[in-house]
Structure formats: structure tokens, C-alpha cells
Amino acid sequence: MSPRFAPGDRVRVAEREVAGHVRTPLYIRGKPGVIERICGAFRNPEQLAYGEWDGPAVPLYRVRFQLGDVWPSAEATRDTLDVEIYEHWLSSEPFEHRLESKPA
Amino acid sequence: MTHHDLGHRDFEALEQAFREALIGRGVLTDADVNERAELMYSRTPALGARVVARAWFDPAFKARLLADGSAAVRELGIEVGSLRLVVVADEEKVHNLIVCTLCSCYPRMLLGIPPDWYKSIAYRSRAVREPRSVLVEFGLTLPDDVAVRVHDSTADMRYLVLPLRPAGTDELDEAACAALVSRDAMIGVALPRAPG
Numbered sequence: 001m002s003p004r005f006a007p008g009d010r011v012r013v014a015e016r017e018v019a020g021h022v023r024t025p026l027y028i029r030g031k032p033g034v035i036e037r038i039c040g041a042f043r044n045p046e047q048l049a050y051g052e053w054d055g056p057a058v059p060l061y062r063v064r065f066q067l068g069d070v071w072p073s074a075e076a077t078r079d080t081l082d083v084e085i086y087e088h089w090l091s092s093e094p095f096e097h098r099l100e101s102k103p104a
Numbered sequence: 105m106t107h108h109d110l111g112h113r114d115f116e117a118l119e120q121a122f123r124e125a126l127i128g129r130g131v132l133t134d135a136d137v138n139e140r141a142e143l144m145y146s147r148t149p150a151l152g153a154r155v156v157a158r159a160w161f162d163p164a165f166k167a168r169l170l171a172d173g174s175a176a177v178r179e180l181g182i183e184v185g186s187l188r189l190v191v192v193a194d195e196e197k198v199h200n201l202i203v204c205t206l207c208s209c210y211p212r213m214l215l216g217i218p219p220d221w222y223k224s225i226a227y228r229s230r231a232v233r234e235p236r237s238v239l240v241e242f243g244l245t246l247p248d249d250v251a252v253r254v255h256d257s258t259a260d261m262r263y264l265v266l267p268l269r270p271a272g273t274d275e276l277d278e279a280a281c282a283a284l285v286s287r288d289a290m291i292g293v294a295l296p297r298a299p300g
Contacts, residue, residue, distance in 0.1 A: 023259045025205050027232065039188070042260045060259055062190075067235075067254075075236045079252040084259035 021049030157282035201292035
């Protein structure tokens with residue numbers, strides 16, 4: 001499975017609620033961010049936790065969020081938060097919202 | 105009852121029951137468990153500090169460390185198993201902080217067993233929400249023009265902070281510099297300090 005996103009791409013985390021062993025924290029669901037790097041491809045923990053060992057490897061990204069986008073009341077809105085998120089939790093954000101600068 | 109309501113002794117009982125069941129069924133042996141425990145107890149923050157000091161003294165090593173943390177650490181003869189290490193470097197205007205909000209993911213192969221506070225609900229929930237206030241409580245007040253980058257280890261990566269080399273350490277050799285690098289500095293809740 002080749003990665004769908006590249007560093008610098010604007011993405012949004014899915015809002016969905018799923019039961020089971022999910023590694024996408026609740027606090028980050030629905031939030032917009034930017035792909036910081038591609039970490040590689042890993043088996044999906046949502047399957048691994050239930051003994052499905054032979055599922056496909058899923059691209060994993062580090063996504064960078066502005067703290068102010070995650071918590072409206074953040075102390076310093078320009079501070080950032082990087083979270084590892086599997087591809088099936090991400091969708092593209094429209095191009096015109098692309099940030100000026102890509103993360104290093 | 106959620107797992108957050110379980111006390112230390114409940115976990116001990118669970119661990120013991122689980123371990124005995126696995127050994128009873130021949131999945132593991134006592135020797136396997138002991139070997140693993142010994143490996144974990146042999147890992148201390150001194151390993152991480154060696155990596156940090158090497159990066160301070162060797163810019164080419166630092167570049168390789170930031171590009172592929174696990175490969176660079178193996179160059180130093182440190183075996184890290186399946187660890188996928190991401191090293192995040194502090195800069196003059198950037199401070200990094202590590203947390204695992206979902207559980208207690210931690211670069212154990214380089215730092216050993218995490219401190220209890222790292223696993224506390226308070227640290228895990230506050231570090232991603234009010235990192236500056238959390239750092240103040242650790243005794244670290246950052247200037248407003250230093251950006252905080254928090255890293256939540258939610259999946260397969262493990263993180264180590266590469267702090268800046270403190271001023272006033274030009275005369276020190278690499279081993280003496282490594283001695284200045286604490287566990288907390290590699291998590292990002294403290295800074296290395298020059299002696300004296």
C-alpha cells in the first residue's frame with residue numbers, strides 16, 4: 001500500500017467513534033493538521049489486538065497540529081502537537097487551506 | 105470499572121495469573137521471563153545520554169540520528185531490538201516534549217523503565233493540553249518566543265529528545281557531557297545543566 005499523503009499535505013482526522021483497540025486518541029478526532037513525515041507501514045492495531053495477524057500493513061504518518069486548533073483555550077496557540085495516525089483515519093483538506101510553510 | 109480504577113496490587117495479581125497461565129501452557133518459560141526482566145533492568149538513561157553526547161560532538165552522527173534514530177543508535181553498539189526511534193532535536197527557539205496519552209509508550213531500550221509520573225493520568229492528559237504549565241511545575245519556564253512541540257507516541261514510534269548542549273561546557277569531553285544529560289532532559293521536562 002503506497003502512502004496517499006506526502007509531507008506538507010493538509011489532512012483532517014476522521015470524527016468517527018469506533019469500539020475496540022484504537023490508537024487514534026479521542027482528543028484529536030475531527031482536527032485539521034499537516035503531514036510531518038511518513039513513518040512507514042505497520043499492521044493495523046485495530047486488527048492486531050484481536051488476533052488478525054495477517055492484515056495489510058497500513059501507512060502511518062506523524063501529523064502536526066497547531067495547539068490552538070486542538071484546544072481553543074490553548075495557552076500558546078502556535079505551539080504544536082505531533083501525533084502518529086494511520087492512513088485510514090485521514091482525509092485530504094482542500095488545497096486553498098494549505099499552510100504557507102511545511103514543517104521541517 | 106475501568107483499568108484506571110485498578111490499583112498496583114490488582115495489576116500485580118493480574119500479571120502473576122497471566123504469567124503463570126502462559127508458563128503452564130508452555131508459551132513461555134521462567135527463563136524467558138527472567139531474561140526479559142534482566143534486559144529491562146540493564147537499560148538505564150545512561151544509554152540515552154551517550155547518544156545525546158555523541159550527537160553534540162559529531163554533527164554527521166546527529167544528522168544520521170535525526171534521519172533514522174534506530175540505525176544511528178546501533179552504530180554505537182546499542183542493540184534496540186524492534187524499536188523505531190524518532191529523535192526530536194531542540195533548537196534555540198524550539199523545545200520538544202514527549203508523552204504517551206494512550207498508555208505509557210517510552211523508549212525503554214534507551215531510558216529503561218519510565219518514571220511513575222510519566223504513566224500518570226495527570227501528565228498524560230495535561231502534557232498535550234497545557235504543556236507550558238506542566239513544564240513550569242517541573243521547574244522549567246520557557247520564554248514566550250520558544251515554541252513547544254509536543255509529541256504523542258500513539259503508535260509504532262518511540263521518541264527521544266535531543267536537548268541543546270548547555271553553555272559553559274566547551275572544556276568538557278564527551279563522557280563528561282553525557283553525565284549532564286538526565287532522563288528528564290531526554291523526555292523534555294528538564295534541560296541539561298553545566299556543572300557548578
